[in-house]
Amino acid sequence: MNLSKYGLSEELLIIFDHLTDEQKIEKAIQKYPVKDVKNIFTYYELEQHPYAKKLILDKYKNSPEYLYYCAKDIIGGRWSEAEPIIMSSPEYTYLYSRIVIRGRWPEAEPTIIASPEYAYLYVRDIIKGRWPEAEPTIIKNVTYAYAYSRDIIKGRWPEAEPIIMSSSKYVYLYTLDIIKGRWPEAELAPMKDDCWWRAYKDNFNL
Numbered sequence: 001m002n003l004s005k006y007g008l009s010e011e012l013l014i015i016f017d018h019l020t021d022e023q024k025i026e027k028a029i030q031k032y033p034v035k036d037v038k039n040i041f042t043y044y045e046l047e048q049h050p051y052a053k054k055l056i057l058d059k060y061k062n063s064p065e066y067l068y069y070c071a072k073d074i075i076g077g078r079w080s081e082a083e084p085i086i087m088s089s090p091e092y093t094y095l096y097s098r099i100v101i102r103g104r105w106p107e108a109e110p111t112i113i114a115s116p117e118y119a120y121l122y123v124r125d126i127i128k129g130r131w132p133e134a135e136p137t138i139i140k141n142v143t144y145a146y147a148y149s150r151d152i153i154k155g156r157w158p159e160a161e162p163i164i165m166s167s168s169k170y171v172y173l174y175t176l177d178i179i180k181g182r183w184p185e186a187e188l189a190p191m192k193d194d195c196w197w198r199a200y201k202d203n204f205n206l
Helices: 010-016 021-031 034-043 050-059 064-075 090-101 106-113 116-127 132-138 142-153 158-164 168-179 194-203
Strands: none
Touching: 010 021, 021 034, 021 050, 034 064, 050 064, 064 090, 090 106, 090 116, 106 116, 106 132, 116 132, 116 142, 132 142, 142 158, 142 168, 158 168, 168 194
8 A cells, every 4th residue: 555645654554553443533633733634534534533523623622723724634624513613713714715615604704804804805715796794894904905996896996095095005006006097186195105106106207
């Protein structure tokens, strides 16, 4: 058997082969990192064993990060018992939706909406269209307000323009990528930063 496929050694198999399934699960979770646990569980076909899920959940009950990686790499799909913990983190809620569920996760969207960054990424990668409920959050962050205008609205977003005007960098980028022309009422912002004002003037031949 090609053990390199599983990343396992002969020495490890000597230890594990004589154990019961429950003992294999306990030893793997107690002593090995997630990558090795995945390989051990795959080799011994333990990924869906109820005891494995119980022990992993007990060990990582305070870590949305590890439960996300365990769902993705060990369980290999949705893991309902871990979802309430995963959805406590905007980052891992977004990743779980995109990588594990591969679609919207309505029950977790209140967590996503609380974060401008992950609300924008959720819209860009999962919803793929405007998400009005998240716009009041996204608009609070100039980086993601600009990105939402560029990538989702694909045009001007008047409600976001006051915050975009507060940043020399994003005034320049907004005029370059979205307005595609001068933005006279916002020009005071790039004037306050020599670098961005020079770029603005060069772009519009001022």
